[in-house]
Each structure stands twice: as C-alpha cells, then as structure tokens.
Amino acid sequence: MEILWFWSQASNVVHLYREQQEFYGWQMKQFQNRTQLIRDDIIDGSVxxxxHRVVPADQGLYGCRFLSSDFTGEATWELEVAGLGSDPHISIEGFKExxxxxxxHSNGWYPKPQAQWRDHHGRCLPPETENITEDVQGLFSLETSVVVQEGAHSNVSCSIQNHLLGQKKEFVVHIADVFLPGTSPWKRAFLGTLVGLPLLLALLMxxxxxxxxxxRKSQEKLKKQAERDKGKREERWAFHSHLVTE
Structure with a gap:
C-alpha cells in the first residue's frame, strides 16, 4: 500500500507512506517537520x-494518491490560507490639527486586511494615514491613524476585517469632550494664561x-541727611573748641 500527498504535481512530495513506513526524506524542504499522518481509520480506507504551522506560502493545489494491489485512486483540492490577526490596539498620540x-495597530493577517474608523453614530471617519507591511512569513501588519475633531467624541472604533473569512476584529475607545482641544476648559485656561502672562510680567516689572x-531715593535722602547731620556736629565741635581756647 502506498499513500502519497503532493503539492501541485506528484514530484512535489508533501508526505509519503509506503508499506507501513513513512519516508520523510522524500519530502519537500518546506514541509519537513510539519506533517503528521493520522492512521486510526486506515483499515476502513481513511487517513x-x-x-502544522501553516503559512501563506502553503496555499495552492494539493493531491492525494492511493495505490494498493486492488485499488488505485487520486483526489485533488485547492487550499486557501487565511489568517485572523491580533486584536487591534488604539493609542492616543496627542493633539493635532x-x-x-x-x-x-494589528498584525498577523492574511490576506491583506481592510481597516475602518467609525464614530459613535457608526459613520465612517476618513483615515489620516494607513500603512500595510508584510513580514518574512507573508503575514500582514496594518497601522492606521485618524484625527478626531470636535463633535466626533464619545465612542470611536477601529475595525480590521479579513474579507476572505468574512470576520473582523474591533477595538473601541472613548474620547471625552474634555480631551478635545476645541472644547477643553483646560486648554482655554492655558491659552488665557498665555495671553495674560506678558501683561502680568510687564506689570510685575x-x-x-x-x-x-x-x-533708591530713600537711600539717597538718608545719605544726604546723614551728611548734613555730620556737618552740623563738626560745626558744633569747632565752636566748642573755640570757646575753650578763649
């Protein structure tokens, strides 16, 4: 009995089982140490x-050929690879425009995912930037940004969808009015301080x-008064000395 799994054509061996032995040396390099034959129902003609560790490069046409003394058969099928990536993560970068x-940001998607920003009414928000990169395994990472303006507060969501699977992952963040620069009382107070600060500094100066x-005038006045007092004392001393001499 021989059971051969192949990729695209019979010479591209994925796994070979022959006469109750598995011939791993015949495998294509990309499938080595990744296949496992389950023979629990082999007596009933089912294997x-x-x-394991499926990657996008594994997709394509596969076949299984069965050979025995009394039966020969072959079947082929198309393998499509799809990956649902990590949960999206939203970070607040700061004030802008x-x-x-x-x-x-999210990673580990296949094929290329689609991202969508929405406000609390479900209305689409146009992205500011969107960047999709591919890693060495062929999986995609997506990073997108949006600038939330006044009036688009409350819940803002970022959803990333795999159109092949028809599934998506979503993350929701709550943006309060107090954080929006147009409505923030803290910003108004800060701007008021910036406007009034030069006037305050000028007044202090x-x-x-x-x-x-x-x-300075008080010190000069005291100095002049001290000089006058000194002059008067010198005059009195001179007059007293004159009287004593006579």
Missing part, C-alpha cells in the same frame, strides 16, 4: 494528513522698578 490623533526707584 488524515495534518499540516485641532483634534486628537488616534493610532490603530513696573512694580519692581517703582519699588527699586523708591528705595
């Missing part, structure tokens, strides 16, 4: 080949100059 910039000049 299963399990392929009068709104808040959000960034959504004027007060400092006023007190400095006042103190």
């Amino acid at each position: 299963t080949l399990r392929l 009068g709104g808040i910039q959000l960034r959504c 004027m007060l400092v100059l006023y007190f400095f000049r006042k103190q």
Whole structure:
C-alpha cells in the first residue's frame, strides 16, 4: 500500500507512506517537520494528513494518491490560507490639527486586511494615514491613524476585517469632550494664561522698578541727611573748641 500527498504535481512530495513506513526524506524542504499522518481509520480506507504551522506560502493545489494491489485512486483540492490577526490596539498620540490623533495597530493577517474608523453614530471617519507591511512569513501588519475633531467624541472604533473569512476584529475607545482641544476648559485656561502672562510680567516689572526707584531715593535722602547731620556736629565741635581756647 502506498499513500502519497503532493503539492501541485506528484514530484512535489508533501508526505509519503509506503508499506507501513513513512519516508520523510522524500519530502519537500518546506514541509519537513510539519506533517503528521493520522492512521486510526486506515483499515476502513481513511487517513488524515495534518499540516502544522501553516503559512501563506502553503496555499495552492494539493493531491492525494492511493495505490494498493486492488485499488488505485487520486483526489485533488485547492487550499486557501487565511489568517485572523491580533486584536487591534488604539493609542492616543496627542493633539493635532485641532483634534486628537488616534493610532490603530494589528498584525498577523492574511490576506491583506481592510481597516475602518467609525464614530459613535457608526459613520465612517476618513483615515489620516494607513500603512500595510508584510513580514518574512507573508503575514500582514496594518497601522492606521485618524484625527478626531470636535463633535466626533464619545465612542470611536477601529475595525480590521479579513474579507476572505468574512470576520473582523474591533477595538473601541472613548474620547471625552474634555480631551478635545476645541472644547477643553483646560486648554482655554492655558491659552488665557498665555495671553495674560506678558501683561502680568510687564506689570510685575513696573512694580519692581517703582519699588527699586523708591528705595533708591530713600537711600539717597538718608545719605544726604546723614551728611548734613555730620556737618552740623563738626560745626558744633569747632565752636566748642573755640570757646575753650578763649
């Protein structure tokens, strides 16, 4: 008995079972250490080949050929590979263009996924940027960003869909009005401070100059008074000395 699994054509061996032995040396390199033959029902004419760690490069036409002394048969099928990636993650990048910039990231998708931003009413939000990259295994990572403006607050969602599987993954973040630069009382207070700060500094400088000049005049006045007092004492001493001499 011989059971041969092949890829595209019979010479591309995926797994070979012959006379109760498995011939791993015949396998294509890309399938080595990844196949497992399940023979629980081989007496009934049914066997299963399990392929581990499936990657996009595995998709294509496969066949199974069965040979025995009294039966010969072959079947082929098309293998399509699809991967549902990781859960999306949304990060708040900061203020930009009068709104808040959000960034959504997910990886491990196949084929190329599609991303969609929506507000709390379910309306689509146009993405600011979108970038899809492919890793060495052929899986795709997606990163997209959006700037949420005033009025698009509350729940904002980022959904990433695999159209081949008809499935998607979604992440929802809540953006409160207080964080939007157009409505934030903190920003208004900050802007008010920025506007009033130069006036406050100018007023403080004027007060400092006023007190400095006042103190300087007071010191000069005290100095002149001290000089006058010293002169009077010298005059009295000279007059007293003259009287004593006479």
